[in-house]
Amino acid sequence: MRAKAVLAAAVIFGTLLCGCARSERESPVPERITLYIEQESRIVTLDYTEYLTGCIFAAADPSFQRETLLAVGIACSGQALYRISAADNADNKGRPDRFGADLSTDTELCPEWLSPEQLEQEYGDKYEEYFQRISGIAEEAAEILPCYNEKPANLLMCRVSAGITDDGGLPYLPSLRLSADKESRYYSCSTALTEEIVRKSISDAVGRVALPPDREQWFSGAERTDSGTLVKINFGGTELSGEQLRRALGLRSTNIGIEYAYGTFTFTTLGEGNNTGMSVYTAELLARGGSSAGEILEQFYPGIELKSCGGA
Numbered sequence: 001m002r003a004k005a006v007l008a009a010a011v012i013f014g015t016l017l018c019g020c021a022r023s024e025r026e027s028p029v030p031e032r033i034t035l036y037i038e039q040e041s042r043i044v045t046l047d048y049t050e051y052l053t054g055c056i057f058a059a060a061d062p063s064f065q066r067e068t069l070l071a072v073g074i075a076c077s078g079q080a081l082y083r084i085s086a087a088d089n090a091d092n093k094g095r096p097d098r099f100g101a102d103l104s105t106d107t108e109l110c111p112e113w114l115s116p117e118q119l120e121q122e123y124g125d126k127y128e129e130y131f132q133r134i135s136g137i138a139e140e141a142a143e144i145l146p147c148y149n150e151k152p153a154n155l156l157m158c159r160v161s162a163g164i165t166d167d168g169g170l171p172y173l174p175s176l177r178l179s180a181d182k183e184s185r186y187y188s189c190s191t192a193l194t195e196e197i198v199r200k201s202i203s204d205a206v207g208r209v210a211l212p213p214d215r216e217q218w219f220s221g222a223e224r225t226d227s228g229t230l231v232k233i234n235f236g237g238t239e240l241s242g243e244q245l246r247r248a249l250g251l252r253s254t255n256i257g258i259e260y261a262y263g264t265f266t267f268t269t270l271g272e273g274n275n276t277g278m279s280v281y282t283a284e285l286l287a288r289g290g291s292s293a294g295e296i297l298e299q300f301y302p303g304i305e306l307k308s309c310g311g312a
Helices: 002-016 048-059 068-083 116-141 179-183 195-206 242-249 280-288 294-302
Strands: 032-037 044-048 144-147 186-192 220-224 230-235 238-241 256-259 262-271 305-310
Touching: 002 144, 032 048, 032 116, 044 048, 048 068, 048 116, 068 116, 068 144, 068 280, 068 294, 186 195, 195 238, 195 262, 230 242, 238 242, 242 256, 280 294
Parallel strands: none
Antiparallel strands: 032 044, 144 305, 186 262, 220 230, 230 238, 256 262
C-alpha cells in the first residue's frame, strides 16, 4: 500500500510540477516570514519551513499518515502564500492590523500555528520524535506551490467537517458532503458555561459589551450558512463573527448552537474548525486507503495545480 501511495504521488507530482523552478524565476515561497502573535502582541521572524511545521502540528495529529500530513502542509502553505500575496486585497480590509508582519495568528485569515514551546509542553517526551517527522514533511511541502490561475490558492481546511462543508466562495472551495466525518469522535461536542464566564470571556476578547437584563436575549440575530455554520451573531450590542465566538469561548468549531437555561449557556458544536475546504479526518481515511497527498488535494480542491518551487 505504501508503494502504491509513493507511486501515485510520483505520477501526480511529476505531471503537475512545472514552470516555477528557481532556475527560471524567483520562487514565490519566501525563505523567512514575519508572524504577528496576537496573544502576545509581538512579531517573530521564522524560517518558512519552521512556520509550516507549527501549522501542520496545529491542523493534524503528528502520528497521522505521511501523505495526510504532506497534504496538510501543502494546504497550509497555499493559505499562507495566498494571504501574503493578497495583503492589500478587499477581503483583508478592516482586519486587525498585523503591524507590518507577513502573517498573523488570526485564524479567520491565516492558518493556525503552534510555537515550539507549545508543542513541547503538549507532547512531552514525544516532542523530538514528532518534531523531526513533521519538520521533514514541512520541508517537502514548502517545495510545492498550490496554484489556481497561476496564483497561490487559498486552501482552507478543518480538522472535522459538520458532514457537509461550506462553499468557500472560490471555484476550488466547493461545498462537499463528507458523511464519514460524522463517525469522528470529534464530530459533536456540548460545552456548558455559566453566564458570568460567557460574559467575561467575550468581553476579554472584544472589549466591554452592553447586555440586556434578560439572559436569553444576550445572543440574537444569528446568521448561518446552509450547513449551520455561524457567520455572525450579536452579543448584546456587539457583533461577533462565528470564529470570534469560537475562539473567545474555546469551542471546537464555528457550527454553534446556543441554548440558555437556569443560569447556564450550552454551546453545541458540530465538527472541528471552520468547516471549509479539506477535512483532515477524511484526508486521513483516504491516505489509509492508499491515496497520495496529490490525490487527496485533488479530492478537496478541484482545479488547482501543484507546481515545484524548489524549496524555501
